[in-house]
Structure formats: C-alpha cells, structure tokens
Amino acid sequence: MASVCFYFQVHQPQRLRHYNIFDRGDNYLDDYKNAEICRKVANKCYLPANKLMLELIRKHKRKFRISYSITGVLLEQLERFAPEVLTTFKQLADTGCVEFLGETYHHSLAFLYSKDEFIEQVKAHRQTIKQLFGQTPRIFRNTELIYNNGLPPIIDQIGGFDAIIAEGADHILGYRNANFVYRPPTSTKLKLLLKNYRLSDDIAFRFSNRDWSQWPLTADKFASWINAVNGCGNVVNLFMDYETFGEHQWEDTGIFNFLRHLPQAILRHPDNNFKTPSEVIRTYPPVDTVDVPYTISWADIERDLSAWRGNSMQENALAELYRLEGKVKNTENAGLIDIWRRLQTSDHFYYMCTKWFADGDVHKYFNHYNSPYDAYINFMNVLDNLDRSCSEAILKKPQRIYELSAERQSKTSNDNVVNSLCFSERT
Amino acid sequence: MKTFMLGWEFPPFISGGLGTACYGLTKAMDKLGIKVTFVLPKGTGNPAGSVKTIGANDVRTATPSEQFTNTKFRVISSNLKPYASVGSHEHNYSYGKILLEIPDIGPMFSPDNYTGDILAAVSQYAEKAMMIAGVEDFDVVHAHDWMTYPAGKAVSCQNHKPLVVHVHSTEFDRSGEHVNQTVYDIERMGMHAASKVIAVSNLTKETIVKHYGVPSAKVEVVYNAVEHNGDGICHIPAEKKDKIVLFLGRITMQKGPEYFLAAAKKVLQVVDNVKFIMAGSGDMMHQIIELAASMGIGNKVLFTGFLSGEDVNRAYKMADLYVMPSVSEPFGISSLEAMDRNVPVLMSKQSGIAEVVTHALKVDFWDIDEMANKMIAVLKRPQLKTNLSKNGFHESCKFKWEDSAMKVKNIYEEVIEQAKSKEKK
Known part of the structure; x- marks a missing residue:
C-alpha cells in the first residue's frame, strides 16, 4: 500500500528596486515588477492549478488530498495584486482535503542566524494562515527544506507541530529510502517526512526534458512507478514548487493534462491513496531515526546551503543583515523592522549565487538582476541605507524608552551569544 | 594551408x-x-x-x-x-x-x-x-x-x-x-x-x-x-594607501574618458581614499586634463601618458578596479587583460566583450550614476572585489x-x- 503525499511550495519574493549608493528613502521594493510577476504567475499557474485541484478533489469525492505551504510574503502580494488567487485557496481550504503547512513568514534563513527571529517569523506565519484559511498548521517546513538536528528542538519549543518536512537526501538516508515516516534523534514528539526526490523531480524538473529517456511522462507511467513502491514503503512524498504547474513547466508541455489524469491513474490501484502530511503521520508510525548533523536543503544537486551561502558576498550580506537585528529591533519602529524582515527572504541571497552563473541555468531564469554582483551591490546599498535609517530612528527616540530598550538590547545580545553557540557553523 | x-x-x-x-x-x-x-x-x-x-x-x-x-x-x-x-x-x-x-x-x-x-x-x-x-x-x-x-x-x-x-x-x-x-x-x-x-x-x-x-x-x-601571462596572484604594493581605479586606453572620444571623469567626481563624494589613473594618450588628452582640473578633482586624477611594457603590467597590478567606459568598443581586449591579471572589471555595455563575459560589472557608458555606484561598490566591499577578480580570472582563461x-x-x-x-x- 502506498500513500501519495503532495506538498506544494507557493512563494514569490518581494523584489528590491534598483537602489544605488546615492539613493535615500525607505522605498525599497519594486512594486511594479512584483505586481507584474505576481499577476503573470497567478494567470499561468496559481489560478489554473487551483481550479484544477478543486475539480480533482470534487471529481474524486475527496479522495484526492494535497497540502500547501504559502509564504507570508506571497500572501501579502496576492492580497494586493491578485486577490482572486486567495479566494481560490480559501475554496480549497474549505474542501477539507487540503492541509496548510507552517514556515517562516518571510521565507527566511533565520534558522541559521537568529533563533529569536526565527521563532517570531514562524509564529507570525501560523497566525496569518489561521486567519486566512481557518486552520492552524501542524506540520513545519523550513525555507528551502533547510534542516539539521538543531531544528526539531526549536520546533518543539514553539510547540503545536507534529512533524517536519525535509529533503530525502541520499547521504542522510544511506541504505534506507524516503518512503517511510522517520523521527529525528533530537525530539521525542516530532516526526520526519522526507521528500522522494527522484519521483518529485521527475515531475518538477524532468517532465518536459526531451533528452530524458522517460520522456514523455504520462500519468499512467508515473502511476506505475508509484505502484512499484508497494512493499518497500508506506508513502511517496512528492514535494515541489507549485509553480511547476504552468510556470516552470509551461502549459504547452502538457503538465496540466498530466496532473488532471494523475489521481485516477494512481487510484486505479486499490492499494494506493492520497494523504495529507498530517494524515500520513497519523497512519504510519516512524520506522527509524534519521541523524542529520550537517545542514541539508532541497536546492541544486548539492542539496546543501551553497545556493545561499556559497560565496563570500552572500556570507557577508547575510552576516551584515543579521548583525543589524539588535539595532533594528531597538528602534521599535514597525516600518524599519518590517523592511528588515523583507530583506531576509532567501531569494535575495540566491540572486548572488555565482555557482553556475557562467553556464546559464535555473539560477538565471529566476534572477531579475543581470548578474550576482549586481544583486549584491543593490542589496548592500539598501542595507546601508536601512542601517542609516535605524541610527536616525534611535536618535529620535525619547530617552526614557531608549533606556528600556537598551536593557532589552543587552538581553537580546545575551540571547544572541547563546544562539550563536547553538547555531554555530553547521555547514 | x-x-x-x-x-x-x-x-x-x-x-x-x-x-x-x-x-x-x-x-x-x-x-x-x-x-x-x-x-x-x-x-x-x-x-x-x-x-x-x-x-x-x-x-x-x-x-x-x-x-x-x-x-x-x-x-x-x-x-x-x-x-x-x-x-x-x-x-x-x-x-x-x-x-x-x-x-x-x-x-x-x-x-x-x-x-x-x-x-x-x-x-x-x-x-x-x-x-x-x-x-x-x-x-x-x-x-x-x-x-x-x-x-x-x-x-x-x-x-x-x-x-x-x-x-x-x-x-x-x-x-x-x-x-x-x-x-x-x-x-x-x-x-x-x-x-x-x-x-x-x-x-x-x-x-x-x-x-x-x-x-x-x-x-x-x-x-x-588574451595571452595568459600565467600570473594568477595579484601583487599589491604594501605601501599603497589609496585605492586605484584605472582607465587604460587611448584618450579619445571612442573610449569615453569624459564619462570616466564624471563618474570619478561622483565616487569622490562618497569615497575619499581613491585615485583615478588615466593611462594612455590621445587626441582628447589635453581637453580631459583641463576637464579634470575644472571639475575640481585634478589632484585625484593622475595622467601617466602613454604606458609601455612593464609599466602596463604595473598599472594593472596596482589597480583595484579597471574601468572601460567605451562609447563604442568592437571587442575590448584590455578588459580581458585586466581579468587575466586578477583585476575586477567594469565595462560598458556598448562593447563586444560584454556579450560574452559574465564575471564583470557592466554599465551603459552614459549612465554616470550607475558607473559611480558600481565603482564605489568595488572600492567599499572587499567581498565583491574578491569574487570578481577570482571568477574573472577563471573566465578570462576560457578565451x-x-x-x-x-x-x-x-x-x-x-x-x-x-x-x-x-x-x-
């Protein structure tokens, strides 16, 4: 018996506008571009895909079940630029067949840099999801499936979560496969759901690749691969970007038709079914412990942090950003804290990746900058100006409040020392 | 044949x-x-x-x-x-x-x-x-x-x-x-x-x-x-106090020397410890020297005249940034030479080399603000300089x-x- 567990990542960053060293002012976002891309992706992917999911759930009488993780930064943009997408997500939520997962509101790398900030963002996201969709996330997925043994204790501390989603990387699984529920060595309560990256990537990356020996991929062929899991696994975790449907794989590749026929092809085998992540962990007990001392992610072939922390520009930008934490929070200025958080979205650092740049690949496609160097220059200009604004805001603050927050500041910095001990280089 | x-x-x-x-x-x-x-x-x-x-x-x-x-x-x-x-x-x-x-x-x-x-x-x-x-x-x-x-x-x-x-x-x-x-x-x-x-x-x-x-x-x-000189290491003289931005080429309309000066003026509003070296000669040389003086940056812009042989290499080695602001550059071998010598390069988009090189900064020759923005970034941010020179060197080897x-x-x-x-x- 194999359960198919779909989780779709739904995210669009809030891109920065061109900001040069001579610019001043706190208008950092490129609203025009963000709106344009948000509407484009809504029309090509979110709207048609949501419509299809809704149809499939109805058609298969609730036997088709899926889950989403939608970032706070995208939800904000949808509200402003494509509210009809939110409506359809709400309709999906109302079917009872759709689970919403928890993550950091800002799709950030805070887990690697600041525990306090990380916890605040996870809580903020949980609240937003509850408000919009009427359900409280019970499953956690970290940005880009970044995960190591240090994550479960923090998720335990936040509370309210039953499992974490991570990449089923070969080097952590060894002889085992990703088709079972596992548990981390660092938590007694939490479970682990690991991505079956081969089958997931068959859809997400290889679907339209004509050089692939399995091209063209049909629903029946894919269902036969799911059937083959019977006996050596309980669950096939198909985790991918939602933008796979219509944006990464364009409609003319046949991706929507594939999806349309997939549920019936899979359900044709009587032992197969669809489950949401929460249903999976309720149904199947964990079979083993998976130890992850080194940080993994779902990115690139390396499945590590090199897409965001692969060169010294990225390291520098991230270090400078989180170095500002105490100062930004000390201003108690909601606007400044808000923009500082927006700067944490991992995409800003992905744009600075030089790994594959010269070869021109997936990194380039998602990059609105001409080069990783331009991305770094722009980000640092914004950060410089934010730093300056914080200094000004602190000077303007009444002295009394300043003293109070100075106490808090020292408390925060103490915490940071503790954090930096727990969060010391794991990469 | x-x-x-x-x-x-x-x-x-x-x-x-x-x-x-x-x-x-x-x-x-x-x-x-x-x-x-x-x-x-x-x-x-x-x-x-x-x-x-x-x-x-x-x-x-x-x-x-x-x-x-x-x-x-x-x-x-x-x-x-x-x-x-x-x-x-x-x-x-x-x-x-x-x-x-x-x-x-x-x-x-x-x-x-x-x-x-x-x-x-x-x-x-x-x-x-x-x-x-x-x-x-x-x-x-x-x-x-x-x-x-x-x-x-x-x-x-x-x-x-x-x-x-x-x-x-x-x-x-x-x-x-x-x-x-x-x-x-x-x-x-x-x-x-x-x-x-x-x-x-x-x-x-x-x-x-x-x-x-x-x-x-x-x-x-x-x-x-580019003829690779095989010297992968950048030797910076220890006594160097100022950062150096280098222009190397004929001082003539085609090479955009006046855009270089205009950007230099803007850079100097933000960064102080920097000198701009204009190496080369040409029909606009006297005009450009006068322009630098009238802009009030004469003490920050140095003219070496025509450089030859080892002096060219020395100029590259001293440089923190090589700028090629050409108005129209069919190719631009000098940019490749700079990359080969571990120097970060800022090149105009109106050059042939900008089509094929990725590990360099690019700017429209007329976009003075952006040219200055990028010059300042290289001067201020060591990580940017390191990545550009390291990756640029490797890229130049492909030519x-x-x-x-x-x-x-x-x-x-x-x-x-x-x-x-x-x-x-």
Missing part, C-alpha cells in the same frame, strides 16, 4: 587592440600549422629620428623561432597608422622592448590629414602588397581593418584567391556620428569584395549588417582572446587564441571550397 595576411600593426609596434589581436591570432594559427605571410607597413619618417623600423629580418631575429615557425613577415615602407594619437601603445612581449613613435598625422577627425597622407599610404601599401603577392604562394587573402582592404581586394583579384576581411573596428566605432565618407567607402568596398567577413563580436556584426549592407550570413563572429585561430581556419576552408566550386562552374 597558406594565408596572405595584410595588417598594419604588430607588437611591439601597436597603438591599440588591433596589433595585440593580430599577434595572438597569428601565433595561434602558426601553431595550427597554417603558413602565414604577414605583410606589415614599415614605420618611417619620424622627424625626431628615434624611430626603430622593423624589417623582415629584424622580426625574424627578434622573435624566438618557437613562437613563429610557419610565419614569414614582409614589411612595406609606408606611413600607415590607424588611429591618430600622441603616442602609441607598446606591449612588452617576450622578444624585447622596442618603442615605436609613430609620426603624428594630426587630429583624427580632420578630413585633410585623414584622407590626404593616409590614403596615399594606403594605396602605396596596396601596390607593394601586390608586388609581394606576385612572388608568394597562398590559398587565401586575410585583411585586417580598412587600411588593408584595398590591398586585400587588389591581391585577391590579381592572384584569383578568395578574400577574407577581418573587422576589428568600423568607422562608426572610431568616429561616432562624424563618419569619414572615404574611409566608410573603403570599408564597404572591402566587406563586399570579401567572400567572408570576420567580426570581433556580434555588436560589430550588427554594425556591419546594418550600416554596410552586408548579408548577415556572410559575417562570422570570431572573438578575440584562447587557439580557439579563435581554429574558427578562422574553418572560415578559410569554407571560402577556399567556395572559390573552387565557382571555378568549376
């Missing part, structure tokens, strides 16, 4: 990228076993008498035989000079330092000088080239830039061999809007007489197709490369003259084949 090559610059006697390109390409073609007869003008007539002329025998003796085994140099006495400038660039190659002072032919845009003396020299060069060709044996004629096109066409007709013209720059690059009609006509004639036109970039190819009416299919792009020579060889084969099938008909 034998080629009859017509050029007018060859190291160490060069004033720009053309000589460097001819040298690199010929050396690599030589290695591929192509027999090259290289016809060069002889620099004469310097009133100061300090000119060393290069004769065929001189070159042979001055050149280590392992560098050129299949190449023969033939020298014609004439006053050829592509660009008007106060001095000329001389690069120090392994076979010695010889400085050539090419006689000044006056301001480049003066039609009298441009047409008068130069045109006489061009036709004189063509005549002599025909005489040499009469006693040479070859399969194809290869002419580098407009001054040799008349010679190329004449030799091609005389010997019934196909012509390839190699466009390193066009009149539109050199003169912008003020195109010299005679030069343009010669360029056009050469391109149309040729069986194939080689352009150093797609940017140049576009110009050739758009402004010279050459069918796109007839134009092949062969990128230039090999061997690859360019191989493409040229393929083009030769194609035109020779074409000519043969035409003959049969």
Whole structure:
C-alpha cells in the first residue's frame, strides 16, 4: 500500500528596486515588477492549478488530498495584486482535503542566524494562515527544506507541530529510502517526512526534458512507478514548487493534462491513496531515526546551503543583515523592522549565487538582476541605507524608552551569544 | 594551408587592440600549422629620428623561432597608422622592448590629414602588397581593418584567391556620428569584395549588417582572446594607501574618458581614499586634463601618458578596479587583460566583450550614476572585489587564441571550397 503525499511550495519574493549608493528613502521594493510577476504567475499557474485541484478533489469525492505551504510574503502580494488567487485557496481550504503547512513568514534563513527571529517569523506565519484559511498548521517546513538536528528542538519549543518536512537526501538516508515516516534523534514528539526526490523531480524538473529517456511522462507511467513502491514503503512524498504547474513547466508541455489524469491513474490501484502530511503521520508510525548533523536543503544537486551561502558576498550580506537585528529591533519602529524582515527572504541571497552563473541555468531564469554582483551591490546599498535609517530612528527616540530598550538590547545580545553557540557553523 | 595576411600593426609596434589581436591570432594559427605571410607597413619618417623600423629580418631575429615557425613577415615602407594619437601603445612581449613613435598625422577627425597622407599610404601599401603577392604562394587573402582592404581586394583579384576581411573596428566605432565618407567607402568596398567577413563580436556584426549592407550570413563572429601571462596572484604594493581605479586606453572620444571623469567626481563624494589613473594618450588628452582640473578633482586624477611594457603590467597590478567606459568598443581586449591579471572589471555595455563575459560589472557608458555606484561598490566591499577578480580570472582563461585561430581556419576552408566550386562552374 502506498500513500501519495503532495506538498506544494507557493512563494514569490518581494523584489528590491534598483537602489544605488546615492539613493535615500525607505522605498525599497519594486512594486511594479512584483505586481507584474505576481499577476503573470497567478494567470499561468496559481489560478489554473487551483481550479484544477478543486475539480480533482470534487471529481474524486475527496479522495484526492494535497497540502500547501504559502509564504507570508506571497500572501501579502496576492492580497494586493491578485486577490482572486486567495479566494481560490480559501475554496480549497474549505474542501477539507487540503492541509496548510507552517514556515517562516518571510521565507527566511533565520534558522541559521537568529533563533529569536526565527521563532517570531514562524509564529507570525501560523497566525496569518489561521486567519486566512481557518486552520492552524501542524506540520513545519523550513525555507528551502533547510534542516539539521538543531531544528526539531526549536520546533518543539514553539510547540503545536507534529512533524517536519525535509529533503530525502541520499547521504542522510544511506541504505534506507524516503518512503517511510522517520523521527529525528533530537525530539521525542516530532516526526520526519522526507521528500522522494527522484519521483518529485521527475515531475518538477524532468517532465518536459526531451533528452530524458522517460520522456514523455504520462500519468499512467508515473502511476506505475508509484505502484512499484508497494512493499518497500508506506508513502511517496512528492514535494515541489507549485509553480511547476504552468510556470516552470509551461502549459504547452502538457503538465496540466498530466496532473488532471494523475489521481485516477494512481487510484486505479486499490492499494494506493492520497494523504495529507498530517494524515500520513497519523497512519504510519516512524520506522527509524534519521541523524542529520550537517545542514541539508532541497536546492541544486548539492542539496546543501551553497545556493545561499556559497560565496563570500552572500556570507557577508547575510552576516551584515543579521548583525543589524539588535539595532533594528531597538528602534521599535514597525516600518524599519518590517523592511528588515523583507530583506531576509532567501531569494535575495540566491540572486548572488555565482555557482553556475557562467553556464546559464535555473539560477538565471529566476534572477531579475543581470548578474550576482549586481544583486549584491543593490542589496548592500539598501542595507546601508536601512542601517542609516535605524541610527536616525534611535536618535529620535525619547530617552526614557531608549533606556528600556537598551536593557532589552543587552538581553537580546545575551540571547544572541547563546544562539550563536547553538547555531554555530553547521555547514 | 597558406594565408596572405595584410595588417598594419604588430607588437611591439601597436597603438591599440588591433596589433595585440593580430599577434595572438597569428601565433595561434602558426601553431595550427597554417603558413602565414604577414605583410606589415614599415614605420618611417619620424622627424625626431628615434624611430626603430622593423624589417623582415629584424622580426625574424627578434622573435624566438618557437613562437613563429610557419610565419614569414614582409614589411612595406609606408606611413600607415590607424588611429591618430600622441603616442602609441607598446606591449612588452617576450622578444624585447622596442618603442615605436609613430609620426603624428594630426587630429583624427580632420578630413585633410585623414584622407590626404593616409590614403596615399594606403594605396602605396596596396601596390607593394601586390608586388609581394606576385612572388608568394597562398590559398587565401586575410585583411585586417580598412587600411588593408584595398590591398586585400587588389591581391585577391590579381592572384584569383578568395578574400577574407577581418573587422576589428568600423568607422562608426572610431568616429561616432562624424563618419569619414572615404574611409566608410573603403570599408564597404572591402566587406563586399570579401567572400567572408570576420567580426570581433556580434555588436560589430550588427554594425556591419546594418550600416554596410552586408548579408548577415556572410559575417562570422570570431572573438578575440588574451595571452595568459600565467600570473594568477595579484601583487599589491604594501605601501599603497589609496585605492586605484584605472582607465587604460587611448584618450579619445571612442573610449569615453569624459564619462570616466564624471563618474570619478561622483565616487569622490562618497569615497575619499581613491585615485583615478588615466593611462594612455590621445587626441582628447589635453581637453580631459583641463576637464579634470575644472571639475575640481585634478589632484585625484593622475595622467601617466602613454604606458609601455612593464609599466602596463604595473598599472594593472596596482589597480583595484579597471574601468572601460567605451562609447563604442568592437571587442575590448584590455578588459580581458585586466581579468587575466586578477583585476575586477567594469565595462560598458556598448562593447563586444560584454556579450560574452559574465564575471564583470557592466554599465551603459552614459549612465554616470550607475558607473559611480558600481565603482564605489568595488572600492567599499572587499567581498565583491574578491569574487570578481577570482571568477574573472577563471573566465578570462576560457578565451584562447587557439580557439579563435581554429574558427578562422574553418572560415578559410569554407571560402577556399567556395572559390573552387565557382571555378568549376
């Protein structure tokens, strides 16, 4: 018996506008571009895909079940630029067949840099999801499936979560496969759901690749691969970007038709079914412990942090950003804290990746900058100006409040020392 | 395969990228076993008498035989000079330092000088080239830039061999809007007489197709490369206090020196410990020196005049950033040279090299704010500088003259084949 567990990542960053060293002012976002891309992706992917999911759930009488993780930064943009997408997500939520997962509101790398900030963002996201969709996330997925043994204790501390989603990387699984529920060595309560990256990537990356020996991929062929899991696994975790449907794989590749026929092809085998992540962990007990001392992610072939922390520009930008934490929070200025958080979205650092740049690949496609160097220059200009604004805001603050927050500041910095001990280089 | 090559610059006697390109390409073609007869003008007539002329025998003796085994140099006495400038660039190659002072032919845009003396020299060069060709044996004629096109066409007709013209720059690059009609006509004639036109970039190819009416299919792009000096480590003198931003090239309209100054002025509003070095000479030199003074940044902008040999290397080594703000640059070998020497590069988007290089900063030559923004970023952020120089060095290594020579060889084969099938008909 194999359960198919779909989780779709739904995210669009809030891109920065061109900001040069001579610019001043706190208008950092490129609203025009963000709106344009948000509407484009809504029309090509979110709207048609949501419509299809809704149809499939109805058609298969609730036997088709899926889950989403939608970032706070995208939800904000949808509200402003494509509210009809939110409506359809709400309709999906109302079917009872759709689970919403928890993550950091800002799709950030805070887990690697600041525990306090990380916890605040996870809580903020949980609240937003509850408000919009009427359900409280019970499953956690970290940005880009970044995960190591240090994550479960923090998720335990936040509370309210039953499992974490991570990449089923070969080097952590060894002889085992990703088709079972596992548990981390660092938590007694939490479970682990690991991505079956081969089958997931068959859809997400290889679907339209004509050089692939399995091209063209049909629903029946894919269902036969799911059937083959019977006996050596309980669950096939198909985790991918939602933008796979219509944006990464364009409609003319046949991706929507594939999806349309997939549920019936899979359900044709009587032992197969669809489950949401929460249903999976309720149904199947964990079979083993998976130890992850080194940080993994779902990115690139390396499945590590090199897409965001692969060169010294990225390291520098991230270090400078989180170095500002105490100062930004000390201003108690909601606007400044808000923009500082927006700067944490991992995409800003992905744009600075030089790994594959010269070869021109997936990194380039998602990059609105001409080069990783331009991305770094722009980000640092914004950060410089934010730093300056914080200094000004602190000077303007009444002295009394300043003293109070100075106490808090020292408390925060103490915490940071503790954090930096727990969060010391794991990469 | 034998080629009859017509050029007018060859190291160490060069004033720009053309000589460097001819040298690199010929050396690599030589290695591929192509027999090259290289016809060069002889620099004469310097009133100061300090000119060393290069004769065929001189070159042979001055050149280590392992560098050129299949190449023969033939020298014609004439006053050829592509660009008007106060001095000329001389690069120090392994076979010695010889400085050539090419006689000044006056301001480049003066039609009298441009047409008068130069045109006489061009036709004189063509005549002599025909005489040499009469006693040479070859399969194809290869002419580098407009001054040799008349010679190329004449030799091609005389010997019934196909012509390839190699466009390193066009009149539109050199003169912008003020195109010299005679030069343009010669360029056009050469391109149309040729069986194939080689352009150093797609940017140049576009110009050739758009402004010279050459069918796109007839134009092949062969990128230039760089002679790797194998020195991967950047040596910065310990006593250096100021950061250095380098401009290296002819100080002339085409190279955008005034944009460099305007950006420098903006940089100095933000960064103090920086000096701007303008290495090179040219018809705008005095004007640019005065401009720097009137902008109030005269103490921050240093003019070295024309640099030669080891001084060029020293300039690169001192530089924290190399800027090529060209208004129109068919290729831009100097940017590759800087990358090869671990120097971060900021290049104008109006250059051929910007098409193919990724690990460099790029800017529109007219976008002063952005140019300054990027200069400041490199000066202020060590991580940016490190990544650019490290990745830029690796990228420059991908540009090999061997690859360019191989493409040229393929083009030769194609035109020779074409000519043969035409003959049969």
